[in-house]
Amino acid sequence: MTAAAQPLPAEGWTTADGRKIGPVLMEMKNITLRFGGVKAITDISFDIREGEIRAIIGPNGAGKSSMLNVISGFYVPQEGEVWFRGAKRPPTKPYEVARQGIARTFQNIALFEGMSVLNNIMTGRLTLMKSNMAQQALWWGAAQREEDEHREKVEKIIDFLEIQHIRKTPVGRLPYGLKKRVELARALAAEPKLLLLDEPMAGMNVEEKEDMCRFILDVNDEFGTTIALIEHDMGVVMDLSDRVVVMDYGKKIGDGPPDEIRSNQAVIDAYLGVSHD
Numbered sequence: 341m342t343a344a345a346q347p348l349p350a351e352g353w354t355t356a357d358g359r360k361i362g363p364v365l366m367e368m369k370n371i372t373l374r375f376g377g378v379k380a381i382t383d384i385s386f387d388i389r390e391g392e393i394r395a396i397i398g399p400n401g402a403g404k405s406s407m408l409n410v411i412s413g414f415y416v417p418q419e420g421e422v423w424f425r426g427a428k429r430p431p432t433k434p435y436e437v438a439r440q441g442i443a444r445t446f447q448n449i450a451l452f453e454g455m456s457v458l459n460n461i462m463t464g465r466l467t468l469m470k471s472n473m474a475q476q477a478l479w480w481g482a483a484q485r486e487e488d489e490h491r492e493k494v495e496k497i498i499d500f501l502e503i504q505h506i507r508k509t510p511v512g513r514l515p516y517g518l519k520k521r522v523e524l525a526r527a528l529a530a531e532p533k534l535l536l537l538d539e540p541m542a543g544m545n546v547e548e549k550e551d552m553c554r555f556i557l558d559v560n561d562e563f564g565t566t567i568a569l570i571e572h573d574m575g576v577v578m579d580l581s582d583r584v585v586v587m588d589y590g591k592k593i594g595d596g597p598p599d600e601i602r603s604n605q606a607v608i609d610a611y612l613g614v615s616h617d
């Protein structure tokens with residue numbers, strides 16, 4: 341590990357493949373999260389830059405999902421500060437966090453199995469609807485025009501993720517890889533500034549993984565969406581991410597570009613002899 345890494349330019353930088361990384365979008369400062377006696381996260385700090393793809397890696401139980409849950413407002417840490425878009429965020433409920441422009445997918449798929457793909461994705465827009473719309477949009481004719489606008493946006497996402505052919509299919513009937521894609525579509529429907537993906541490729545075959553990788557890159561490129569993702573497949577992490585945070589037993593043991601992380605001894609040690617299912 342380099343003992344004293346150069347500070348990164350505040351205004352951002354351009355990557356080797358010509359992508360623009362901007363200033364800090366989100367900053368986690370000295371976050372500690374406990375569940376009773378269990379310390380899931382211990383004094384972790386890192387930032388996420390505008391436009392970057394930021395990976396969080398580490399063995400099972402390292403605290404990665406807990407960290408995403410702190411970012412999404414699902415858990416409130418006992419210590420530390422969460423800064424988003426230049427302001428310190430007070431303890432904030434998940435739906436408020438969603439309104440501020442943060443969307444997520446889950447480690448275990450959380451879709452409505454009996455509902456069509458289209459309607460599942462529509463639920464992703466609920467945070468953007470007026471409050472009475474949120475209750476009535478899908479059912480009341482009076483809200484038709486606003487619903488049409490939402491539907492149009494959703495159809496664009498459906499095209500973008502190449503799932504036109506299953507738009508009317510109940511999610512419960514879809515193979516795993518497509519369910520994950522629908523979950524991504526639902527998160528995108530909220531037009532997030534920051535997209536959180538918890539193991540978007542877990543359980544996928546090689547082809548499904550390749551597709552998902554391509555879609556993640558396209559989302560980042562096309563919509564300029566900043567992405568923080570948890571992923572176990574090191575090949576995927578190295579290919580996709582601009583910078584990587586490494587967690588182990590709730591602590592941060594590495595933070596930097598993929599090349600640097602690959603040769604970080606603490607990271608190599610943490611991964612030796614550990615199963616990553």
Ligand SMILES: Nc1ncnc2c1ncn2[C@@H]1O[C@H](COP(=O)(O)OP(=O)(O)O)[C@@H](O)[C@H]1O
Pocket residue numbers: 375378379380398399400401402403404405406407
């Ligand atoms: N809701 C919870 N209640 C109690 N302990 C939890 C809870 N969520 C996570 N933990 C514990 O926190 C630690 C980190 O878990 P997690 O964030 O899920 O790790 P990862 O996603 O890296 O596998 C584990 O020891 C786990 O058992």
Ligand SMILES: [Mg+2]
Pocket residue numbers: 404405406447
């Ligand atoms: Mg997890």
